[in-house]
Amino acid sequence: MMFLDGCFILQYIYGIVNAIPEVLDIIHHAPLVLRGLFLLENQLPFIVLQVLMRLKSEKYKGEKMIMAFIKRIRGEPGEIGNILIQQLLPSGVTLLTGDWYTHRSARDFTSVGIQFKPSKTSQLTDIDFMSTCTSGTLQLPPIIVDDITKSILLNLAAYEACPDSVTDVGVTSYICFMDSLIDQDEDVKVLRAKGILINFLGSDGHVADLFNEIATDLVPSPHAYVEVKKKIEKHHRNRMKIWIADWLHTYFRNPWTFIAVTATILAITLSVFQTILAAIQTYLTAHPPKG
Structure with a gap:
């Protein structure tokens, strides 16, 4: 047979x-x-x-x-082939050590200045976080989500759970990591807009439900994506970055707000200059140059 x-x-x-x-x-x-x-x-x-x-x-x-x-x-964009070939072939995934401190969704990330960007490959380990003085960028491998995605991911996770499996629960850890980012359709919208989730399934709500359902009762490796998680947590603990991100998100999220804020700043600046010039003129009038 x-x-x-x-x-x-x-x-x-x-x-x-x-x-x-x-x-x-x-x-x-x-x-x-x-x-x-x-x-x-x-x-x-x-x-x-x-x-x-x-x-x-x-x-x-x-x-x-x-x-x-x-x-x-x-399909090439976000193909799941690299996941599957690792389960047919000897695994080449290396995981790190550490803990995920708190749960935050993709929408929460954007509110604190963390943006999303597709990784250069679709390898599940190709996840990284880069921080700047005012913001951060989380790179995630792009993935197509369609009618067979749930079946494939569930069966790969089930394969990893087998007693004689030699895998490192890389797929399970990836599913749980994505589930931590996706709570509802707004989180899917954020990731879809950045080209990380290619949605062929239907509504964003359906994609959110998919990840929430398949992650139920799954236990990821405690060592998965540890360096990325540490960097994200460090970003969240930097109050100055959070303050700047919140200010930018509040006052520069649309063109009209940007124009209004810019006009206000310009008006205040001109008013300050006018006050300074008036003070200089008053001083020179009261103390004319000698000679």
């Missing part, structure tokens, strides 16, 4: 990657096929696929074909 299933999987992957007409005729069933491929109960030992691939091609050529298939199905 594993031999037949393995042959089907590799032939399906080969057909998609090489655009074989007979396989492309059933491409509209791809979501159903993918759900079946990634269900925990349907998993084959990767060594079975490796043995079968060696019968037709070199080992690494076959693995490249699998990666090309995942990218083709999921």
Whole structure:
């Protein structure tokens, strides 16, 4: 049975990657096929696929074909292929040590001067935080969210929870990190506007519900993203940065407010200069230069 299933999987992957007409005729069933491929109960030992691939091609050529298939199905922007290939192949994720001190959503971050930016890759470990004198930027890997995202992430998390799993719960930690940023649709809106969440699922509320649901009862690694969390916490503890961010958010969030504040500052400045000039003129009148 594993031999037949393995042959089907590799032939399906080969057909998609090489655009074989007979396989492309059933491409509209791809979501159903993918759900079946990634269900925990349907998993084959990767060594079975490796043995079968060696019968037709070199080992690494076959693995490249699998990666090309995942990218083709999921799409390049924010593709989840790097997540999946790590669960087929030996994991290369390195996690850090530390704690997440407090829970704050994406909308809360923007109110204290923290902006969001897509990472250069879609690797789950490609998360970083950079701080400046007045603000901060949290980089997150972009990800497509569609009808099969929930099934894929849940099954990868379930795979990591297996007693004989050799993974480092990287997917589980990522899900929990995203859940900490997403409480409701407004948080999704913030991340979507920055190109981090590519929403093919529906409303922003549906995306928020997805992450909230799949993160239920999941326990992340206590060492995941520790350096990023420390930097964020340090930013939150800097009262001067928070004050500046709050001031900018309050008075410069739209053009009309900006114009009003600028006009007020200009009027005050001109008034101060006028007062100074008047004082100088009064002094010179009372004390005319001698000679």
